[in-house]
Structure formats: C-alpha cells, structure tokens
Amino acid sequence: MTHRILILGGTTEARQLAGKLAARADVSLTLTLAGRTENPVAQGVPTRVGGFGGADGLAAYLRETRIELLVDATHPYAAQISANAAAAAREAGVPIVALRRPGWEPAEGDRWTLADSVASAVTALATAPRRVFLALGRQEVAAFEAAPQHHYLIRSVDPVEPRLAVPDATYLLARGPFREADEQALLLEHHIDVVVSKNSGGEATYGKIAAARALGVEVVMIRRPTLPDVASAETVEALAAMVDHLLVGHLLGPAAERGV
Numbered sequence: 398m399t400h401r402i403l404i405l406g407g408t409t410e411a412r413q414l415a416g417k418l419a420a421r422a423d424v425s426l427t428l429t430l431a432g433r434t435e436n437p438v439a440q441g442v443p444t445r446v447g448g449f450g451g452a453d454g455l456a457a458y459l460r461e462t463r464i465e466l467l468v469d470a471t472h473p474y475a476a477q478i479s480a481n482a483a484a485a486a487r488e489a490g491v492p493i494v495a496l497r498r499p500g501w502e503p504a505e506g507d508r509w510t511l512a513d514s515v516a517s518a519v520t521a522l523a524t525a526p527r528r529v530f531l532a533l534g535r536q537e538v539a540a541f542e543a544a545p546q547h548h549y550l551i552r553s554v555d556p557v558e559p560r561l562a563v564p565d566a567t568y569l570l571a572r573g574p575f576r577e578a579d580e581q582a583l584l585l586e587h588h589i590d591v592v593v594s595k596n597s598g599g600e601a602t603y604g605k606i607a608a609a610r611a612l613g614v615e616v617v618m619i620r621r622p623t624l625p626d627v628a629s630a631e632t633v634e635a636l637a638a639m640v641d642h643l644l645v646g647h648l649l650g651p652a653a654e655r656g657v
C-alpha cells in the first residue's frame with residue numbers, strides 16, 4: 398500500500414526531503430510551491446504550483462486527494478501557509494509534521510539590531526543617509542520606499558518590478574547559496590554600512606551575516622513570526638526519520654482504516 402504525502406515546499410529542505418522520500422516504494426508524493434519564483438529549481442518529484450484558497454481550500458484538497466500526511470517544509474517567514482497547514486490538518490483529520498529550521502544566534506562581534514517587522518526595520522535605519530544591503534524577498538523591499546534618503550543594494554532571485562521609487566538603488570539578481578568570502582567582497586565593493594536580513598537560519602544565506610560580523614557592519618535582523626505548534630524536526634534527516642517512524646508504525650492511512 399502506498400501512502401499519500403503532501404509536502405508544502407519552497408525551500409531547499411523541502412526539495413531534499415522530497416528527494417529522500419521519493420526513493421521509497423511505499424510513498425506517493427506531491428510537492429507544492431506558491432508560484433512566486435518565475436523559474437523555480439527543478440524539484441524532481443510531482444509538483445503542484447499555486448495556492449489552495451486558504452485553510453479551508455487546503456483542507457478540501459487534503460480530503461479530495463486522500464492525503465495521509467501533511468508536511469510543512471515552508472520557509473520560517475511563510476507564516477500564513479504554516480498557519481493554514483495546521484488548521485487544515487486539524488479540519489481534515491490528517492496528521493501534520495513540520496520542518497522548523499532553527500534561527501541564527503548572535504555570536505561574539507555581531508552588531509545586530511532586532512526589528513519586529515519589515516516596517517520597523519525601515520525605521521531602524523534612522524534618518525541619516527546610509528548604504529544599505531537589502532537581502533530580502535522582492536515582496537518586502539517596497540517598504541523601503543518610506544526611507545528614500547538611503548542608498549540601497551537590492552538582491553533578489555527575480556527582478557524587482559516595479560523598481561523602487563527611491564533615487565539611489567542598485568539591483569542584483571542572484572540565487573543562493575552565498576559564500577562568506579563573496580559576501581564580504583560584495584559588502585566592501587558597495588561600501589555597505591548596514592545589512593537588513595531575516596533570521597532565516599541554515600547555511601545557505603548565513604554568509605552575509607558572517608561577512609557583516611567580520612567587517613563590523615551592523616545587521617538589522619527582522620524577528621521571526623510566530624508559527625503554529627505542531628510536531629516538528631529541525632533538520633531534513635530528523636524529519637525523514639519522523640516520517641519513517643509514522644510509516645513503519647502503520648500510523649498513517651485513511652481515517653477509516655485507523656478506526657477514527
């Protein structure tokens with residue numbers, strides 16, 4: 398009997414987990430993406446692109462496609478889909494497990510200013526003109542139009558369109574991972590004196606944080622959103638082990654078969 402698993406993705410870990418699970422004969426897998434990135438990296442497994450229409454839409458999808466396990470492997474700042482996933486799993490009576498990548502902790506020499514939101518990160522830059530590196534998604538950078546006095550270096554996977562209504566901005570297109578040495582070179586080349594970042598955790602985008610520390614550059618760190626409290630693991634390996642435990646323990650299966 399094959400078990401139907403739905404992975405909510407959009408992260409490297411989701412792709413890695415899908416790769417691991419796809420090797421199993423007892424699993425039938427679907428990975429989903431929001432559809433934000435124009436040319437997403439090939440996922441290597443059956444992939445569905447686009448939203449479900451809120452928690453109710455996701456719950457209906459879980460029922461219709463007879464999903465037996467929902468895996469939330471979305472980005473730590475994708476709070477809406479994680480909330481929807483927890484609610485939909487409850488509504489449809491489907492077990493859920495999540496990948497909760499730990500955040501970065503400040504280390505000796507870091508100069509972090511914590512901000513509660515993108516809007517408060519804008520305020521944290523203060524009034525005097527500065528040279529700011531925005532390593533944020535293209536949806537978030539528009540908020541910085543509220544502080545047009547700064548010079549911005551904006552890096553994104555897809556072009557920021559429309560361009561920001563600020564007089565002084567440079568745009569870079571790049572997809573991680575980014576090495577610390579390259580990030581240092583970038584900060585020096587553009588005379589950056591403050592980096593605005595999310596606390597994404599993981600290795601792929603830590604280079605800019607380490608580079609800022611090495612150069613004594615301030616980081617305005619946007620705090621993580623609150624995520625629903627569901628069974629979770631911190632790494633792909635630990636999450637794969639959780640899924641394995643559920644499969645081996647015959648804990649998955651249509652509700653009727655479990656006697657629910």
Ligand SMILES: NC(=O)c1ccc[n+]([C@@H]2O[C@H](COP(=O)([O-])OP(=O)(O)OC[C@H]3O[C@@H](n4cnc5c(N)ncnc54)[C@H](OP(=O)(O)O)[C@@H]3O)[C@@H](O)[C@H]2O)c1
Binds near residue numbers: 406452595
């Ligand atoms: N936020 C970040 O910093 C960040 C960074 C890297 C990657 N990502 C990835 O980019 C995607 C969008 O992030 P976001 O912050 O815009 O999300 P969000 O605000 O939490 O979600 C907004 C809506 O997008 C749809 N959606 C999000 N993730 C989806 C998925 N994996 N599959 C199908 N639908 C999805 C859902 O639409 P419906 O309500 O219609 O179902 C959701 O309500 C996520 O998959 C996330 O893993 C986000």
